[in-house]
Amino acid sequence: MANVQTVAERQQAGKLARERSPRSNNAMIGNVDRDPVELLQQNSEGRVAALVPLRYGRMSVSPFTFYRGSAVLQAHDLSGTTYSGITIPVCGDAHLMNFGGFATPERQLVFDLNDFDEVAPGPWEWDVKRLAASFAIAGEQMGINRGSVKDIIATAIHEYRDRMHSYAECSALELWHEIVTFERMLETATTSEGRQLINRAMEKAAGRTHESMLGKMATQRDGRWTIQDAPPALFHPGGPNSLLGKDQKWADSDEWKGALASAFERYLQTISPERRQLIAQFELQDTAFKVVGVGSVGTFCLVMLFIDGHGKPLFLQVKEARQSVVARFFETDIPAHEGERVVTGQRLLQAASDSFLGWTTGPAGRYFYFRQLRDMKISAEVERMSSTILQGYARLCGWALARAHAKGGGRAVEIAAYLGSGGRFAEALTDYALAYSGQNQKDYDTFIRACRTGKLESRSDEDMAADFRV
Template sequence: ETRHLTPQERVARGKAARADVPRSSHAEFVPPPKRTDPVEIIERQSATRVPELVPIRYSRMSEAPFRFYRGAASIMAADLAETPRSGFRVQCCGDAHMLNFRLLASPERRLMFDLNDFDETLPGPWEWDVKRLSASLVIAGRANGFDDAERARIVSSTVRSYREAMIRFAGTGNLDVWYAKIDADLLESLLASRLHGTKRGQKNLTRAMAKARTRDSLQAFDKLTETVDGRPRIAADPPLLVPAGDLLPDVERSALERQFRGLVERYGRTLASDRRTLLADYRLADVARKVVGVGSVGTRCWIFLLLGRDDQDPLFLQAKEADVSVLAAHVGTSRYPNQGERVVSGQRLMQATSDIFLGWERVEGIDGKQRDFYVRQLRDWKGIAMPERMRPRDMQAFGQLCGVTLARAHARSGDRIAIAAYLGGGDSFDRALTTFAEAYADQNERDHQALIDAVRAGRLPAEELPAA
C-alpha cells in the first residue's frame, strides 16, 4: 500500500516520475490520426436518453463553444486518454470545468465554495481534472474577448494555485487535509487579496453570496408550484418541467404515487439514520420530470415535492439518472455496482461537506429497464459563477480559487506527497498546461463546429429553446 510509505519514500516516487513523464510533456495535445468523430460520441450518449429531450441537448450544445464543452466530457475523456500521465491516481471529478465550482450550503448552514457535479466521478489521473479546468478557462476567456496574454495569466495562475495548495497539503497531517474547507469568511478573504480590494469584484461577490442564500426549497416552492384543488402541485412548463401525471396519463395517480413513494422510502435507507428519521417526517406531494444542465439533458431526472409540518413546509429532492462514467472506458469500471452509489461515494470523498439528503437508488422504469439514480436536494444555497460578466482579473481570481479547491479534493484520496513532489516548486507544469489549454480550446472549437454542421445537415435534430 503506497500510502503507508514514509514521506521521504513518497517524495522519491514523485520526483522519479518526472524522468518517465516530464512535466513539460503535459503541454502536448495532438489529435490522434484515428480520433473518433466527436458527433458520433455525442450520438452514442444520446441513444440511451429520453428521445424527445435529445434535440434540446443538441440545441444547447450548439449555442457556443463553452456550452458545447460543458456537454463534451466524454469527448475530452477520450482525448485525455492519449495524453501523458504521471501515474498517480486520485478520485477524479471527471468534469471539473469552471462552472462546476460553486457556492453551496453545508449541513451546519454555512455557505461553502466547492466542487458540485460528480456525474462522471471515478478514480483516475489527477492531471485530467486540472486539464479540464484549465481548458474551460481558456474557452470562457475567448468568449469574453480576452487576449492571449490575459488567458495565459488566468491559466498559469490557476495551475500555480493548484500546485502550491498541493504542496501545502503535502506538509500537513491527514486530519488537517480532511477538515480543510473554504467557507464564506475564507472565500471573502481569499478573493479580497486576489482582487486587490477592487470595489466591483467585492460587490459582485457579496451579491452572489446573498443570492445563493435565497436559493432553497422555499424559493423553489414559490417558483415551481401552483395550488390545485387547495393543494400545492408542481406547475407544468413543458418540455422543461412536466408533472408525472401528464407524462403517464394512462397510469392511475394512486399507482404513480405508490411507485414514487416507494422510491423515496428505499433511497432513504442509504442515508445516515438521523437523516432517515428527518426524511420520514415528510410526505410525498407531487413528482415531475425536469430537464437539467447542458451535458445531462436527456438523462432521466425527477423532482419530488415533499411536505413536512404543513403545506408551507416544503422539501424538494432531485433524483438524477446515473450512467457509467465517461472515464470508465479509459481507467476501468467502478467498484460500485450501482452507478448512483458511485456518484454519491465520489462526491462524499471529494467535497468538504455534502448535502444531508445525498443518497442513491435503483429503479425499474415503466419500460421494464432498471436504472440507477442519485438523489439530493434540488436547491440548497447553490450559487453558480457567471463567466460572461468576469473581467480578466475576476476570472484569474476565480481560477485560483478553483485550483485550491481541486487540490484539496484530490489530496483527500490521492498521494498528495508524491503529486506535490512531482509538481515541484518551479512553474514547469504551470507553463505546460497554459499551452495545453489553448490547444484544447482550438480542438473544442473544431468539435463545436462539427456539431453545428451535423445539425445543419439534418444528421442531428435540434430545436430552439431559451438558454438553460
C-alpha cells in the first residue's frame, strides 16, 4: 500500500515547487531554435501519403488551424522550459477546440476534454499553456483587441486556479465523481447571451445521434446499409475512391476483412463483459475510412456501421494511436500499447467516458482505439463568438481542465499550493500566451512559404474532392 501524505505535507511540496520553477518562469516560451517544417515532416512520417497534403491544406487555412495541427512544435518548445516537478496525466493537446459537449453513458450532457491522442504523463503546466496560447491566437485572429484578449486568457487561468483550490479540499472520491454538466454551466453563466448559447448547444446535442447520422452517411439497398463515399473525407479502403495506395493491400477485400475481424475480436477483450454483450446484438454492415480533424489527418481512422434487430444504428470510430508528442519530448513511463495509452488517459481525465472505449492492434502492427463516432457530441463555434462569449467559454475551459487534472492526477493540493491565491501565475501565463502567439505566427509564415515554394505539398478539401468529380 502507498504511504499517503498529509494535506499539510502536500501543500508544502507544492510551495517548494516554486523554487524549482518560480511562477514568473512560466512566461518563457522555451526552445524555439528549430525548423518548424522539419518537425512537421517528421510528425507526418507513417501517415497515409496521399492525405499528408490535405493535412497541410487544413493547417494552412489560418494561424489558428496551423496551431491546432502543430502540437509537436509546442511540445518541443516547452521541453526547453523549467516546470514545477509535479507530473500528472496530461491531455497534451488542450487547446480550446478540444473541449466540448457529449453524453455520458447515463445520458447526461457534460462539458469536458474530448481529444486524447497526445495524452501522457507530463507537466500539468503544458496543458494550461496550450490552452492559454489557443485563446491568444484565436482572439487575435478574430480581431479582438489586445486588452480584451489579455482578459480572456486571464479569465481561463484564474478559473483554473480557483477551481483547483476548491478541488484541493475535496476527497479522492468526491473528485472522481465531480462532473461539469450543462445544467451546472447554466447555473454559473453570468450573461443571458451565455445562457442562450448553452441552451442552443443542448438542443443541438440532442439531435446529434447515431440515428440522425445514418441517413446522412449511409444508404440502404436490399436490406443492407452501405456508407456513402465522400472523398477525400470518407471513402472505402478497397474501393475506387480509395486514397490509401496499393501497398496497403486494401484492394484485397477478403484479406483486409479478415485482419479487421481479428483486430475487432482483440478490441472486444478490452471492454467489460456487459459491453461485449451489448455489441453482440448488432451486426456489422459496412466499414469506411474517415479523415478527421486537422492534426490527425493522414492517420488511419475507420468508421464501422452496425445495425441491431430493430434497424437502429451504432457507429464506432477506430482511430490510430501514435506516439504522443508529450512522450516524445518528456521522458516518462507509458504503456507499450499506444491505444491503451489513449484509453487509460481518457478514462483518468474525463469525468465519464464512452461506453465503447477500448483498444486493439491492427494490420501492420498499428495501434488503434475505439469509441463512438457521435453521441450527442458538439464543439464550440468559436469564430461566431463575441468577445464576451469567448471570455465565458474561457472560464468553462479553465474549469474543465482543472477538474480533469484534479481527478486524473490526484495532485490538486500540490498544484493549488504552487499556484497560490494571487495573480502571479495568471500574469506569467498571459505573457506566455501572447508571446507564443507571436511565435506561432512566425512558424505559420515559415510553413506557408514552404507550401508556396513546393517544399511541402498543400491541398484543400475542395481541391482533392475535385479529383473525384466526373
